[in-house]
Every structure is written in structure tokens, then in C-alpha cells.
Amino acid sequence: MQFGIFSVGDVTTDPTTGRTPDDTERVRAMLTIAEHADAAGLDVFATGEHHNPPFVPSSPTTMLGYLAGRTKNIILSTATTLITTNDPVRLAEEYAMLQVVSGGRMDLMMGRGNTGPVYPWFGKDIRQGIPLAIENYALLRRLWEEDVVDWSGKFRTPLQGFTSTPRPLDGVPPFVWHGSIRSPEIAEQAAYYGDGFLHNAIFWPMQHTAQMVNFYRQRYEHHGHGRADQAIVGLGGQVFVRKSSQAAWDEFRPYFDVAPVYGHGPSMEDFTRETPLTVGSPQQVIDRYGAFWEQVGHYQRQMFLIDHAGLPLKTVLEQIDILAEDVVPVLRKEAEARRPADVPANPPSHADRVAAARAAGAVPAAAVAAADHWTGRTAEDDLDAADAATVR
Amino acid sequence: MTARSIVVVSGGLSQPSSTRMLADRLADATVSALAERGVEARVTVVELRDLAHEVVDMTLTGYARGGLAEAQEALAGADGVVAVTPVYTASYAGLFKSFVDVLDKDALRGTPVVLGATGGTARHSLVVEHALRPLFAYLGADVVPTGVFAATDDWAEAGTDDVRPLPDRIRRAGEQLAERVAAREPARRVGLYDAVPSFEDLLGA
Known part of the structure; x- marks a missing residue:
């Protein structure tokens, strides 16, 4: 079972000091957090x-590409694309x-986002959220799986003879998760393709998560x-850990009370009881997260949010150390001990997927021939060639 | 046949509350009128005062907790609804609107509803028509023609309106709600997972 962290990249004032980092900081x-998580x-x-604003991560592949070069083992992913x-x-x-x-050391999670105006900013209609997710993903898969794609749909200009480059590593596309909190259509989409489903219910009661999963x-x-028990499931979580429970509560409460999204709402007592947020000692986190499988079955990935609400970088790095030293090894061992032998321990890695594709005879024998029908000295030079290729 | 479910939403904040009193009488009138038609009904009362913190919390967190989750469940499965609010500053009470704001937008679609409001004087009578009725029209509820406004004076022994006194208006509203409830199939609660289209349908959509 995999344990990781995800960041929404919020720029939030530290309520205990009044200090606000700028976007660059x-x-x-975020880069330091990722490298530290890899090393830990x-x-x-x-x-x-x-x-x-107040979020900085607009360009995930730039960030993850840099991290691919700076890290050794950690899987780089999105939450969400x-x-x-x-x-x-x-x-x-x-x-x-x-x-x-990254040499296949990545996967990604599809989602619809949480900010309404993003749709009009990018020329889309929010009321078409689900149809956009369905059509766009269907095209994305074809672009990875088929070397040359002819396509037309409702939301994008048609494609004729289009080849997406570079072709996927070893001819096998990245593993994809679909994330949704309350749209069963997205769970249906994940199930249809045999992709992973990650329920990031950090602000929701576990009962709802269990129903959706x-x-x-x-x-x-x-x-x-x-x-059903072999499907690939991930959960979102949220923790703040210190050696003693009291120290964790005292330190986190000022951040909780004014946090974006849930601040000024339910008390920390109510919220930690009703949602996966766990504030306490390593053992308390182990007890809580070591029991979620009873509601959702054995699952393959647990993600934690640990760097939001203005927590300072030093604190976040300490959280990573405590998770990596005192929490995750125990949870990993417990999960492995109770996992049925024919239920996957982890989401499929790139190597797993290549092996599966080869076993199924699905990997293309040769690379795509690099024939270029398109490029002229200028884009306009190419009009004749384009006409020739698209007229049928 | 199983009993029909009448859910009463009372937005009164004082104890005792004339809003609750009007709501109860509308519910009684509905149950009596249903009984005359041979239809059994049971009444569930949702007191918004008891849910005030949960309503605000859901506004901030997006999920319903405790009694609010139960109230939403009851409304979504209601055969008929009695909704009554006090008039605050020329409109429905803020808590009443906040409760409606966190309802699922389809929770009352097609559900028969009778509307009521209470206030100090009859000068607020049209609140039912200019504030409550458009709100429930937006929700797609099946609102009966008679809305009942009760001013303080209406609760006096004879009332100030001797042409159409409050008990008559309540009886008429209850009759209209009962008629619509009796004419419908019993409500069936549709869960989040009951009507998910197949992926083939989603692809073809």
C-alpha cells in the first residue's frame, strides 16, 4: 500500500505570526516538500x-518534471488535473x-476542479462539467493508445491524422485515477475504463466515502x-501529528480555526470526529487510518494533506518526518498483513503495466514512423498539405 | 397502504412560537383532510432553531451533519410539506433561507407544499406571495394556491378578519395540500446512486 502527500498549493497567512509567503516562496x-518526502x-x-489566487500550482508538469530530475523514488502525481x-x-x-x-515514475488524477469561474476563463460552460470530463478523457485515451487519430466531438475542434508526441513510454500510457467527491458519474467512468478511483473526502464524513467507493x-x-475488491482505490486524508496528542491539538488549533474551506465552521472536536482529519499522536493516526479499510475494503493509496492553512515549511517537513518514521511503516505493515493475496497491494506501476500489456500482446512492435506530412518553412506553406490530408 | 409523510418545517425562533403554532395547525388540517379521503398520514416536524448551527456549518463545509442530515432525508422523502417562517425585515427569516440554501436543489421538485408566514401585523401578508412563493417556484415545488399569513391579531379569540378568519384559511390550505398529496403516488426517495446513467449513455450524451 502506498502513502503519500498532496498539496493544493494555497498561499495562506500563518495565523500565529501574520506572515504570508509570496508566490515564489x-x-x-512545494518543491522542498516533495524532495523531502522522497528522501524520507x-x-x-x-x-x-x-x-x-491564492493557489500557485497552475503548471503541474513543469513542477513535476523538475521534481522528476531531483527525486529518486517518489511517484509524481496530480490532485487533480x-x-x-x-x-x-x-x-x-x-x-x-x-x-x-520521469522514466514512468508518475501517474495522474483527473478531476473537475473546485472553482467555477475556471470554466468561463478557459472558454467552457460549467453546466457541461460531466460531459466535458467524459468526452475529453475519451479523446485523451485515444491520443495515447492510437498513433494516428481522426476525431470529432462536441467540445473541441476536430482532429485529422493527428499524432500526439512523445508517444507514451514503452507504448503504455500512464496510469490514471479519477477523483470525485460527489458525482457517481465519475466513479462510473473510472470503473468503465478499469482506472483507479480516488475519493478525496477530506471535508466529508467517511460514510459518504464508503458509499461512493x-x-x-x-x-x-x-x-x-x-x-469488486480488486478495484484500485485511493483515499484523501488530513493529519497533524506530534509526539503527544495535546501538543498536536494545541499547535494545530489556531490554524484549524481560521483555515480556508472549513475555518469558522464546525469545532475541531466535531470536524475530527466527522471527517478524516486526525490531530494527535502517531498512534492516534495509526488507529484512525488503520481502520478505514473496514469501510472501503483494502485500498492501494492513502494521500495526506499536510501543508495547507498557512503552516510554516519547517512544520510541514517535521510532519513528513513523523509520518515517514512513526506512522507509515506501521500502516504499511498492517495493510500488507491483512491484504488478501489476490488483491493488488499497490496501484499498477509503469513496469506492471508494461508487463501486463506485453502479456496481452498489446504493445506495438515498432516505433511510429517519423513521417512528417505537415511542416513547411512557415505554417501557411503547409496549407496545401493540410488540405490534401483532411479532404476525404 | 403505508402512511403518507407530511414534513413540517418551522422557522420560528422563540419558544413558544406562533410560527410553530401555525405550522402545527396547517399540518393538523392536512392530516384531517387526508383522513376524510381515507389516507393515513404521519407528521415529522423540523424545528430550524434546533438545526441553526448545523445549517451554518453546512454552508461552510458542504456536508450535512446530525439532525440536519435527518431533516434533509425526511424532506427528500416527503409526500407533502408545510413550510412556515416568521417575517424578519420584510421577508423570510435568514435561518429559513439558509436552510433552503443547503437543501439539494432537486429535493422538493414536484413535492406538494403549503406555505405560511407569521408577523406582527397584517401589513406583511404578501410576504407569502412575493418572497416565499418565488423561492419554492425556483425549487420546482408544487405549491398550493392558498398561502396562510397569520398576524398577531389573528390569534385573538375572534380575530380581526371576520370575513375569512384564520381557521378558515388554514382549513382551506390543508384541504388543498391533502388533495394534491392524495392524488400522487407515494414519494420514493431517489438516492445518489439510484439513477446513475450507464457509461454508454454518458458517452453518447
């Missing part, structure tokens, strides 16, 4: 994608590039990818 802090032995680092407002052609290109650059599992089996 926050971006660099956590399994995954994922960045959000946002296009409005906006499948609705990004051009699926650019996603196919950027994430295939990241896959090649269970729905995905049943649909995964229905669509013929394996038994």
Missing part, C-alpha cells in the same frame, strides 16, 4: 492544479512528456475488470 516550498521514503507526491478545461491534446502531450522524462467497486466488477 510557496512554489519553492514516502511513496507519492501530488500537486493540485489551480488557475486563481482538470480534464474539463484543459485541452485533452495538451494533456496527452504534457503527461506523456512527463512520463518519458463501494459504488465504484461494484461498477468495476460489472465492467469486467476483476472482482
